[in-house]
Amino acid sequence: MMPAPFHGGVHPYEGKHLSRGSELTAPPAPAHVILPLRQHIGQPCIPCVKVGDTVQLGQRIADNEGLSAPIHASVSGTVLAIETRRHPVFGEMDAIVIANDYRDTPCAHIQPPTEPAALTPQQLLAAIRRAGIVGMGGAAFPTDAKLRSGMGRVDTLIANGCECEPYLTADETLLRRRCGEVLAGLCLLQRVLQPKTTVLAIEDNKPDAIAAVQSTLEQFPQVQLQVLPTRYPQGSEKQLIQSVTHREVPPGKLPGDVGCTVVNVATCHAAYRAVYEGRPLTERIVTVSGDAVAQPKNLLVPIGTPIGELIKACGGLRDNAWKVIAGGPMMGIAQRDLDAPVIKSTGAIVCLSRAHEAAAGTACIRCGRCVRACPVHLQPLYLYRFACAADYAALWRQHLTDCIECGCCSYICPAKLPLTEQFRSAKHALKEAKL
């Protein structure tokens, strides 16, 4: 099927060449790691270790019932503290701090199953849950729960290798270097969901990753490669489903309701590690890039490594540094300082210089660019007017709740209005008002 373009979107400066050329490097091991108890959507974890305990690499240190995902020690060492620490997304959050003993003593529980090919879907789900795997593209939804909700009703499984945010090349690097493992991981998920079609979607601005997939694909005849024309926010779940299947996820519904499940390629890779090597999710690739960091790179780091360590490994910040963002520049979270750790869903640290500061704006000139850019068919210029007037009835009528906060409207606005920013707080207010 030909890719159907989703509506709207923008083409920001890509900047992917900054970090693309560098090989995947592992920075010096951090002296301590900070593992927040909340690195996923759902219930925060409850620690199952105490301060002073000795922990081994890969040991489960926190878990919870229900919608949650266990957290594992990403280095071996001693539990230094369980206290409130900086969190890259939530500002502050309870975290387990482990002092690294630099031995990386593996946990005795880490053992690959003798026969991975014989595992049933339920056993695969259990292994994925045990490994603490969550969506690594940014949403951090527990993967076993996502798969469970799609079982029996999904006809299309999509591996998301779009990585549409500017500067990011983490997924691309993973595909270039570990393509076989990603595809093998994807096939595990396929065994769970039993879809009719399994697609790996990549945007056409990653020729090396595409070439790597093409040369590996013959070992995986059940997977189709789909190369999509580059446009932000193609990697957003609903937009990718539209691009690949021509289906629109109705308001308030889930991908499973239109027969689709979307899983990030790094998540597929984590599933491979969990099932074939028995290893929990304790490390990930992070792109450190932007024009305010000296040597942009892709780093393979233990989860919990403070952002400052990553930046140090990339030659430090330049003097003109303006923002440090956990995630991409379109949807990422600006950091107050460099103390927050990398968590399971942190795909990038983007450092931007003052050159990115928006020019002075004007009043809305009704140019309509925001309407054309909105991938979910909203009319941001009117929503902005209603949001400024706190007209909640109108915001409700105009479906503000459909907004995916992709940032396209703010990005494209010639008047430089803070549209997305306003909508974020208006959605909050709308939620409060409804209660």
Place this chain on the structure above:
Amino acid sequence: MTLTVTSSPHIRDGLTTQRIMGQVLLALLPAIAVGVWQFGLRSALVLTVCLLTALAAEALFSRLVLRSNTVADGTAAVTGVLLGLTLPPAIPYPVAALGAAFAVVVVKGLFGGLGQNIFNPALAARAFLLLVFPAAMTRYTAPGQALPLFAPTADVTTAATPLHHMVVPALPSQSLGDVFLGRIGGSIGEVSAAALLLGGGYLLLRGVISWHIPAAYLATVSLTVFALHLTDHPLTWVAYNLCSGGILLGAFFMATDYVTSPVTRRGQLLYGIGCGALTVLFRRTGIFPGGVTYAILLMNGCVWTIDRLCQPRRFGAKKGGSL
């Protein structure tokens, strides 16, 4: 080092309101050049008076009433130049200045400033001047005629514009070539179809405007005129209609004004069709030769309704289903 913490997105496109206005002014240069070439230095002075008055009015009004300074956004400059281009070259300077001040203060400022006005400021000011100074506003001179720079122009020799003939209705005496290039009487900026097409093409190419409004506008005029003159050189009539009067200036530069036109593509098509139909109606029935001004102004008034009619389908809702 202090890091800035604000909400995403953290990058912005380089296009700004100022830059858009700059591109509009650039696109008007060919029409300005032909106007000055055909009507002499006086027309350059008329444009300058309009520009400076609009800027001064914006500076004073925004400082005193809106408590901000919005001269730099370039919108007042565009309004001033656009108004100047719709005036006859022999217009008395005070009349031109009054028009520019009216456009900026009354039509835009009193409605709440940039983005809040319902009517196109330049066109609304032109309509105002047409009602208050009908003689001066219709005193068209022949191209190449030397106009006194500073002496009164009340008794200059006037010349018929192609539109005067067409109200009769008869095919104009001017050749199509002259009409296309701008060797005809008329307002300073409307005479050369070639120059306006050049400017309009530039705006389309740079993505400042889209084809929807001008295409719907011009296609509607063409089809209607063709149908009305089926037995009598229909194509010639269409050509004269498109190239004379303010249609091209209107279709590319006035009807496409962001603030006073619809935001959705469907809405823009509807609006363009309305502009075209009203223009033909006014040209054939009105006592004024120029129908473009009132056609666009009337459609300006419909924009809120058109926008409501043409809202995008809700994402994920069935086609044809509720919004």
